[in-house]
Amino acid sequence: MDPMTQSAQISSSQGFADGQNSAAKESKLSVKDLIHWRDPKKSGLVFGLSMLLLLSLAAFSVISVASYLLLALLCVTITFRIYKSVVQAVQKSNEGHPFKALIDKDVSIPPETFRKHVDASLTYINRALKQMSRLFLVEDLVDSLKLAVVMWLLTYVGAVFNGITILILADILLFAVPPVYEKNKTQIDQYIDLARTQINTTIAKLQEKLPGAVKRSKTE
16 A cells, blocks of 8 residues: 555544544533533523523422423323324335334443442542531531531521522522633632631631630641
8 A cells, every 4th residue: 555545544544533532522511611601502501491490490399390391201202203103104114113212222220330329429428427427526616616607697598598599599600600700710819819818817816715726736
């Protein structure tokens, strides 16, 4: 084979592989890309669907929302199944079941994948349990007081908002804050540093007056 032809084939195959890799990367849009609106169409679709779901849960019960969603899905699949059957009968074709490819697809979860996710979840659960026992048994007085202040503030939040309202606000902030932060990163970081410095100074003063502060500083 001609060396020039061989090199051309190698470069074309490499270009094809690079194109496939880039296409695969573009198809996998991460959560970070979604909330930063890298692809406005996909981000808008996800934001709209999540808001629609949360607003539906605010107006109806969970059972009603789930039933309506499943009923709508069934209506679409049954209508499409009947439509394809009529088309096949008119055209006298034998295309088979319209969802055959999806029916034959294996949707079972491999045991290894299940165990992997269970082990990962168990790690987070054990870490959370250890942290809760540390806070509620007052291993560190300052950290337990921080938790008490947060819980006290949450009682006021709970008196004003219910759970669905908080989720709706969180969904709006999740998709609104990252783009704003990206555009004004320098100014926001300055204010965050000032607030962090003030908080650390206040906590340091508080630790000096608390009984467990001396012991904690010695152990550190």
